[in-house]
Amino acid sequence: MTFDELAAKSREAWDAFEDSGRARILLGAGTCGKAAGADEILPEIKAVLKEHSIEAGIHEVGCIGMCYAEPLIELSRPGGQRVLYGGVSAGNVRKLVEDFFVKKEARADMAVAVTGATAVDGIPRLADLPSMKGQVRVALRNCGIIDPESIEHYIARGGYSGLKRALDMKPEEVIDEVKKSGLRGRGGAGFPTGLKWEFCRKNQADHRYLICNADEGDPGAFMDRSVVESDPHTVVEGMVIAAHAIGADLGYVYVRAEYPLAVDRLVKAIKQSEEAGFLGDRIMGKDFNFHLKIKMGAGAFVCGEETALIASIEGKRGMPNPRPPFPAQSGLFGKPTNINNVETFANVPVILEKGSAWYANYGTEKSRGTKTFALAGKIVRTGLIEVPLGITLREIIYEIGGGIPGGKAYKAVQTGGPSGGCIPAELLDMKVDYDTLAQAGSIMGSGGMVVMDEETCMVDIARYFLDFTRRESCGKCAPCRLGTRQMHLILERMTKGEGRPEDLDLLAEIGEAVRVGSLCGLGQTVPNPVMTTMKHFRGEYEEHVHKKQCRSFACGALVKYYITEERCIGCGACARACPVGAITGQPKKLYVIDQNTCTQCGSCLAACPAVAAAVYRTSGELTRYEPQKKKPAAGKAS
Amino acid sequence: MKLKMKGGNRPERDPVLEAIFVRYKAERSSLIPVLQEIQGALGYLPAPAMKAAAAYLRLPEAVVYGCATFYSQFFLTKQGKHNVKVCQGTACHVRGAGLILEAVKRKTGADAGETTEDGKFSVERVACFGSCALAPVVVVDSKVYGKMTPVRTEEIIGKIP
Numbered sequence: 026m027t028f029d030e031l032a033a034k035s036r037e038a039w040d041a042f043e044d045s046g047r048a049r050i051l052l053g054a055g056t057c058g059k060a061a062g063a064d065e066i067l068p069e070i071k072a073v074l075k076e077h078s079i080e081a082g083i084h085e086v087g088c089i090g091m092c093y094a095e096p097l098i099e100l101s102r103p104g105g106q107r108v109l110y111g112g113v114s115a116g117n118v119r120k121l122v123e124d125f126f127v128k129k130e131a132r133a134d135m136a137v138a139v140t141g142a143t144a145v146d147g148i149p150r151l152a153d154l155p156s157m158k159g160q161v162r163v164a165l166r167n168c169g170i171i172d173p174e175s176i177e178h179y180i181a182r183g184g185y186s187g188l189k190r191a192l193d194m195k196p197e198e199v200i201d202e203v204k205k206s207g208l209r210g211r212g213g214a215g216f217p218t219g220l221k222w223e224f225c226r227k228n229q230a231d232h233r234y235l236i237c238n239a240d241e242g243d244p245g246a247f248m249d250r251s252v253v254e255s256d257p258h259t260v261v262e263g264m265v266i267a268a269h270a271i272g273a274d275l276g277y278v279y280v281r282a283e284y285p286l287a288v289d290r291l292v293k294a295i296k297q298s299e300e301a302g303f304l305g306d307r308i309m310g311k312d313f314n315f316h317l318k319i320k321m322g323a324g325a326f327v328c329g330e331e332t333a334l335i336a337s338i339e340g341k342r343g344m345p346n347p348r349p350p351f352p353a354q355s356g357l358f359g360k361p362t363n364i365n366n367v368e369t370f371a372n373v374p375v376i377l378e379k380g381s382a383w384y385a386n387y388g389t390e391k392s393r394g395t396k397t398f399a400l401a402g403k404i405v406r407t408g409l410i411e412v413p414l415g416i417t418l419r420e421i422i423y424e425i426g427g428g429i430p431g432g433k434a435y436k437a438v439q440t441g442g443p444s445g446g447c448i449p450a451e452l453l454d455m456k457v458d459y460d461t462l463a464q465a466g467s468i469m470g471s472g473g474m475v476v477m478d479e480e481t482c483m484v485d486i487a488r489y490f491l492d493f494t495r496r497e498s499c500g501k502c503a504p505c506r507l508g509t510r511q512m513h514l515i516l517e518r519m520t521k522g523e524g525r526p527e528d529l530d531l532l533a534e535i536g537e538a539v540r541v542g543s544l545c546g547l548g549q550t551v552p553n554p555v556m557t558t559m560k561h562f563r564g565e566y567e568e569h570v571h572k573k574q575c576r577s578f579a580c581g582a583l584v585k586y587y588i589t590e591e592r593c594i595g596c597g598a599c600a601r602a603c604p605v606g607a608i609t610g611q612p613k614k615l616y617v618i619d620q621n622t623c624t625q626c627g628s629c630l631a632a633c634p635a636v637a638a639a640v641y642r643t644s645g646e647l648t649r650y651e652p653q654k655k656k657p658a659a660g661k662a663s
Numbered sequence: 664m665k666l667k668m669k670g671g672n673r674p675e676r677d678p679v680l681e682a683i684f685v686r687y688k689a690e691r692s693s694l695i696p697v698l699q700e701i702q703g704a705l706g707y708l709p710a711p712a713m714k715a716a717a718a719y720l721r722l723p724e725a726v727v728y729g730c731a732t733f734y735s736q737f738f739l740t741k742q743g744k745h746n747v748k749v750c751q752g753t754a755c756h757v758r759g760a761g762l763i764l765e766a767v768k769r770k771t772g773a774d775a776g777e778t779t780e781d782g783k784f785s786v787e788r789v790a791c792f793g794s795c796a797l798a799p800v801v802v803v804d805s806k807v808y809g810k811m812t813p814v815r816t817e818e819i820i821g822k823i824p
């Protein structure tokens with residue numbers, strides 16, 4: 026089959042899928058969607074459709090990025106109404122499907138947005154949602170829209186036409202096109218992609234290798250998982266284009282074992298791509314062979330580092346090696362090797378399809394294009410977004426992310442994972458691009474953004490990251506192996522109220538030693554979370570050391586929980602919630618927390634009804650009562 | 664551990680292991696996939712299996728052991744009937760993952776990296792599942808539970824037969 030025939034066939038399949046004359050149900054079935062309950066919803070939907078003899082196509086799609094509203098389903102009625110619903114569960118989906126298809130009600134109460142062409146009263150259009158407005162989706166262009174297991178859907182939306190164009194160009198021309206687009210490595214360091222490809226191509230060898238780094242290890246980042254799960258073909262196509270550009274004949278996708286669904290979808294995509302002639306020998310009839318294999322990671326964060334990843338594929342312990350030689354000179358099995366991240370590859374097909382000028386339109390002068398970010402932590406709309414680089418942090422967190430839940434105050438956003446830093450409120454209007462983030466002491470990283478509010482303790486966060494890096498340090502360089510352990514011990518004693526006055530200087534000194542004395546990116550960036558929090562939140566460190574006080578009430582050892590007699594209504598909710606049985610009392614009278622048994626878990630605080638708000642906390646000189654909600658006036662309560 | 668030797672210097676052939684070995688070239692780069700498959704079949708990496716892998720791949724046993732202990736995915740001891748993974752990613756951490764781990768410890772009696780004496784539960788801490796929107800997350804035998812509280816965690820574990 027020629028490409029044009031395949032494209033025509035794919036368009037037919039896509040038109041049938043998108044046909045507004047048919048009833049259709051789309052179910053968001055990425056890992057998050059499944060975890061939120063998508064798997065339980067599906068049989069319920071099928072049962073309802075059967076009962077009412079409704080003919081509807083049911084399709085699982087990937088993740089549209091609105092994790093906060095998961096599980097999501099999209100319902101389409103013949104005649105055009107097409108609406109996306111959120112917060113669906115096995116309990117409410119029956120009524121929703123009946124209302125939508127049988128009673129023909131739009132159910133604005135559960136609707137997130139209108140996704141079809143027909144407007145529906147009382148429901149905003151998807152593109153008008155505040156969470157979608159600022160977004161430009163390039164790497165995520167197909168996520169949640171196509172069936173990730175259908176190559177036809179991918180082709181119908183422009184897939185593999187970038188490859189077709191690339192194969193009509195000389196490799197050097199492809200490299201030039203990517204260079205002109207300004208695309209930089211989306212895995213974290215931001216090295217210009219085209220330049221990287223050129224270095225690899227210039228090294229003469231009988232074989233060259235191409236590797237896709239899908240070992241997404243940064244805690245708090247899930248964009249690569251989402252892309253591979255929701256649109257695996259974009260990664261495959263990006264890799265074939267790159268292979269043509271650098272002259273590679275074998276490629277590997279190194280993917281985390283913690284992502285079973287991603288592996289599964291990738292296996293299917295590779296098989297489909299081989300059958301369609303986009304992978305294998307004589308790709309699209311040209312004199313170009315490229316084969317793709319999957320390698321499963323075995324659980325080591327440091328394998329995100331290029332040389333460690335190569336060692337791991339070779340069957341060794343994932344320990345970094347000194348550079349030079351760079352992988353482009355001597356990488357996998359001693360051959361020139363090019364490694365890019367999932368998101369980098371996901372951008373390549375579009376750059377080739379629409380041209381470098383189109384891509385370079387977005388972003389800033391030195392950081393072109395768009396970047397995906399995973400919003401998590403204390404933020405209203407958690408999820409996956411893609412925005413043009415150069416947008417401000419404030420726009421991301423407050424406009425797209427909807428701000429901080431529960432009326433709490435913003436404290437910091439952590440970018441770049443364990444190698445990144447915490448950015449305080451003063452810098453919220455900072456532009457998000459590679460260079461500005463670096464100036465603030467953080468890094469772009471793979472794009473994880475974990476938002477923290479007034480209840481997050483910055484000393485504890487620094488301790489958390491050092492706990493992570495000390496576990497993940499491969500042990501090769503003594504400064505990293507020993508330094509991370511010492512830094513963690515110091516931070517741990519601070520959070521326990523045993524900090525010493527000299528600890529602050531000591532932390533900075535060890536951090537600097539680890540930075541200069543380590544071979545790879547892991548060790549060199551270890552101090553970032555500590556340095557940025559010490560710089561912007563020094564007061565918190567000093568309070569922990571000098572006053573044995575945690576203003577965020579997050580460090581258990583420095584916090585005590587009490588129940589105030591004036592407010593306690595004797596409902597006993599706290600005693601039932603306490604996992605260690607530390608609360609005793611009599612119903613309708615007073616409950617008391619036994620300080621010797623209490624583990625400061627906060628379950629009582631969460632359980633105490635807001636009308637009472639009788640649980641309060643102390644830390645050092647501070648006391649915090651929760652705001653008391655007024656009882657609803659009698660008769661009005663529903 | 665004492666191994667039964669047969670004829671030459673090779674440990675007794677185990678049909679389960681042999682079925683895995685035939686699918687891989689006897690070279691270093693096969694080591695991690697081979698160990699992953701052994702663990703998939705046996706649940707962990709018993710010493711005789713690692714020795715057999717070393718013999719098949721013509722690698723020193725120390726190399727195999729070195730690799731098996733480097734990667735956090737490999738277990739050298741028998742795992743419990745149920746596997747409880749508690750996510751300790753950043754998003755989970757700021758939403759109270761530490762308290763969830765405490766709750767798992769209380770309920771099962773096993774700390775992260777341990778297996779209960781009755782062999783019912785193995786508890787693991789995991790850096791991140793990438794389901795950050797559902798933080799804090801607990802995974803019991805590959806079923807993901809999101810938005811956990813200490814109380815719900817104890818309930819879920821208590822319901823496992």
